[in-house]
Amino acid sequence: MAGNMVADHLANLRRTEKDGAILKNVYSVPEKIREIINDHKQQMLQRIKATTTNLAVTSRYSMGILPWLTHSVRPIQSALIRLRSGHNKLNGTISKWDMDTKPNFPHRCTETENASHVLLPCPTYSAAREELKQTLEKLKHPMNVPTLTGINCSIPKHSQQKMAQKLIVFLIKSKLLERI
Incomplete structure (x- = not known):
């Protein structure tokens, strides 16, 4: 599920780019992918923190599952x-x-x-x-x-x-x- 969300996020970013370049090999830009994945995790954490008061949930996303x-x-x-x-x-x-x-x-x-x-x-x-x-x-x-x-x-x-x-x-x- 998380992988699908990241893939959707990557596709939407590529679709909205104005440079006209075509991304042929995703693995040729690993730094950009890591950056996008980290950005996605931060956005998810902020959404979860905004909607829940359960510390167990917010701690799991900020620290990883213990x-x-x-x-x-x-x-x-x-x-x-x-x-x-x-x-x-x-x-x-x-x-x-x-x-x-x-x-x-x-x-x-x-x-x-x-x-x-x-x-x-x-x-x-x-x-x-x-x-x-x-x-x-x-x-x-x-x-x-x-x-x-x-x-x-x-x-x-x-x-x-x-x-x-x-x-x-x-x-x-x-x-x-x-x-x-």
Whole structure:
């Protein structure tokens, strides 16, 4: 799909040129093609940023798809994307459309059950969260939702991969993987 859009863009540019030259071999002008493709990507990013407030979408287009968001195990990949987007199966989200569901955390906690609560302050998951917390401290990154979900663009990809591995371990240990 993206390739078709770039090809259309290239064809339209060639059609509107006033120099009368015929472009015989596309590969003879690779610099121009790279320039056009980069321009097209920037235009798409600006359009997406103008129409969405979802940081996961805008970050994906500005940084490229992060390797940890394309995990080989489908339930893990789904859980990571759900945490990042905020569209998950936690009570805080479900209560928005199901009036019978209370948004509170189901275990001893009066807080709203959402991604921010289960990832950070919830005492129920503190033991499972310890390894993740130590990794963040070692890498000298803040323990917050944008950092844990890969939205913090200032963190290098290799650090994000380490954090993502520990986040996955946390989700499995805490059995949140089944609930998100």
